[in-house]
Amino acid sequence: MIITTGDRPLTEVAERAERLAKQLGVPYVPRGNQSMSKLLTRCGGEEALVVLLHGVRLLRPDRPQLQFHPSMGFVRAKRILKGESDPLLEAAGMVPGDSVLDCTAGLGADALLFAVRGGEQSRVTALESSLPLYALLAAGMAHYDSGISEVDAALQRINIVNSDHVDYLRKLPDNSVDIVYFDPMFREPLEDSSGISPLRPYANSDSLSPESVTEAVRAARKAVVLKEKRGSGEFSRLGFAEQPRPGTKTSYGVITIDQ
Structure with missing residues (x-):
């Protein structure tokens, strides 16, 4: 699993994503200008946890997107x-x-x-x-x-x-x-x-x-x-x-x- 952010994240969001990656012992991969599909392909098809300003999403190429919500x-x-x-x-x-x-x-x-x-x-x-x-x-x-x-x-x-x-x-x-x-x-x-x-x-x-x-x-x-x-x-x-x-x-x- 990798941790990343949305496109053009605020500094506080990127810092939060880096802290989470360190806490979990998994790689933090800066999003840069890459699309999520390219980023996932580059990382070998692993899960990507995408940290956003007001939420978080879990993505993987062969699975539906999962977003945190207490439903x-x-x-x-x-x-x-x-x-x-x-x-x-x-x-x-x-x-x-x-x-x-x-x-x-x-x-x-x-x-x-x-x-x-x-x-x-x-x-x-x-x-x-x-x-x-x-x-x-x-x-x-x-x-x-x-x-x-x-x-x-x-x-x-x-x-x-x-x-x-x-x-x-x-x-x-x-x-x-x-x-x-x-x-x-x-x-x-x-x-x-x-x-x-x-x-x-x-x-x-x-x-x-x-x-x-x-x-x-x-x-x-x-x-x-x-x-x-x-x-x-x-x-x-x-x-x-x-x-x-x-x-x-x-x-x-x-x-x-x-x-």
Whole structure:
């Protein structure tokens, strides 16, 4: 992966791109007068994270462009701020101040919901094993302007970590986080939204392992939550009690931790 900028970037944008490249340990390639297609060809067809003044994009010749945006997470976050309920937060039993480990960050939509509900006293960590997606999230969340200060503050409170969730969970002490959450990429997609379809080629498509769940149960104080297709055999395979939602194609499964 390389880091670059848009055409004729401001000095502050170029400096931000250079800092990000150094942080990630990947090359920074000045854009110059090259088109993105020529730059990608020159760099051997790798992913290019393009840092812009008001956003960040992930490009690769054989994949659709991916731009950071909390998508439906933004819509749901606004509802939470109005005091409305959210099915994920209800399934997790989350209250303000709870700590959350989101093991499958994706584009960060669910982590945003946890951070909004949790408030300033909560601790939300989002794991992403894909380096390009991690880079997109880290740069995107740090500089995204939603127009709502509470949402922007929540995004910046999320701790994004580039790690495989099993490796991360193994290192956690027992009962060290209130809620552990999994939203693995569905092997057979539902009718993917415009926000999810571009994500799929970059994301980890592995199914959730029993070891992941065992480690999550050990580390959690309150609950482990899994999002899957409604009626999915993954709930019973992994020991989750499904909580069907009438009229929807997805459900949440919960393992409640007995203290």
